[in-house]
Amino acid sequence: MRDRPGSPADRHAGRVATTVLLLGVVSMLTDVSSEMVAAVLPLYLTTQVGLGYVAYGFVDGLYQGVSAVVRIAGGYAGDRGGRPKWIAAAGYGVSALSRIALLPAHGFAAVTAVITADRLGKGLRTAPRDALIARASDPAVLGRAFGVHRTLDTVGAVLGPLAAFALLMVVPGSYGSVFVTSFAFGAVGFVVLVLFVPDLRTGAAVRLRLRAMVREVGRARLRRPLAATALLGVLTVGDGFLYLAVQQRDDLAARFFPLLYVGTNVAYLALALPLGRLADRIGRARVLVGGHVALVAAYVAAGGPFGGAAGTVVVLLLLGTFYAATDGVLAALVSRLVSAEARGSGIAAAQTVVALTRFVAALGFGGLWVLIGRGHALLLVAALLAAALPVAWWLLRPAEVRG
Secondary structure (H helix, E strand, O other): OOOOOOOHHHHHOOOOHHHHHHHHHHHHHHHHHHHHHHHHHHHHHHHHHOOOOHHHHHHHHHHHHHHHHHHHHHHHHHHHHHHHHHHHHHHHHHHHHHHHHHOOOOOOHHHHHHHHHHHHHHHHHHHHHHHHHHHHHOOOHHHHHHHHHHHHHHHHHHHHHHHHHHHHHOOOOHHHHHHHHHHHHHHHHHHHHHOOOOOOOOOOOOOOOOHHHHHHHOOOHHHHHHHHHHHHOOOOOOHHHHHHHHHHOOOHHHEEEEEEEEHHHHHHHHHHHHHHHHHHHOOOEEEEHHHHHHHHHHHHHHHHOHHHHHHHHHHHHHHHHHHHHHHHHHHHHHHHHOOHHHHHHHHHHHHHHHHHHHHHHHHHHHHHHHOOOOHHHHEEEEEEHHHHHHHHHHHHHHHHHHO
């Protein structure tokens, strides 16, 4: 009899579980959908909707941070029922529907509402999905499992901007065609999740009560990692600002704007799995801090005086390295610091901190851009982030030992 994905046999010898691969396919299709929109959103909002940089900072902050409202709820709901697949499915469904809702949304309020719905869907699905990955994987190769998932996810993140670029090349300014195609990919990803991803149980046989979840997430072992995550998150500028800075500095044509996302995602694709394996070998906290070193360098490269194609490529490679070293690695680090029955809630707690602090960062950076200009704002944030890295490492070291 064939073993079900996520069973002990499926985890034998540290191989990547079938469940992880299926979730990777779902994420790949969903990322084609989401990155098609993300790749045109900064220009769409600043040129078509007519937002200024402070207003764009608000919307970008929503894009980064509004998912924090439901991340804990999504993680807890998955833990409470023991079947996180259906919580994740609800989130994927909401995000897919939001793509088509962009068609009639033209004003600031309407666009903000649609983006909020999309990000709420992301917040709802992320922790339950990561809890499924952790449940299906051998703990000894958890970094590799998340790396494989993020690699497949990033294949979609590469294809999405390419699809948007192709559509805009054929029909310049046709943002509607981007939104419709994006919805189609999101709908297919939702169907794959519902029909093919196994409904694995997570946690203990006794359902997790709310008070027990709060107590588990509030344990001392998580406080320092969450504090480090908050410190680093509040100094993380949204990608859209970096891309707008590069586009303005190098006078890049609007139709080529989606290709900036492709460059970052190609770097992420190439490095997600190697850095996941490296995190398993040398420590997840070390790789996490190292990723933020790459981010400091990206800010310096984008804010400094050196432009042109080479300078742009350097920015994109460094930004992709940052995501490869932090996205799945943070989830792998936190998942080993909480009990199995509260794993989704623990991951959600870290993701909530990231989302909230990046919302603050987007608002603050939009104001800095207006006050002191693009280059000076990026260099100032780079200096502050570099100063924060030793503190973050000091906070994360005990978590590395416990993990």
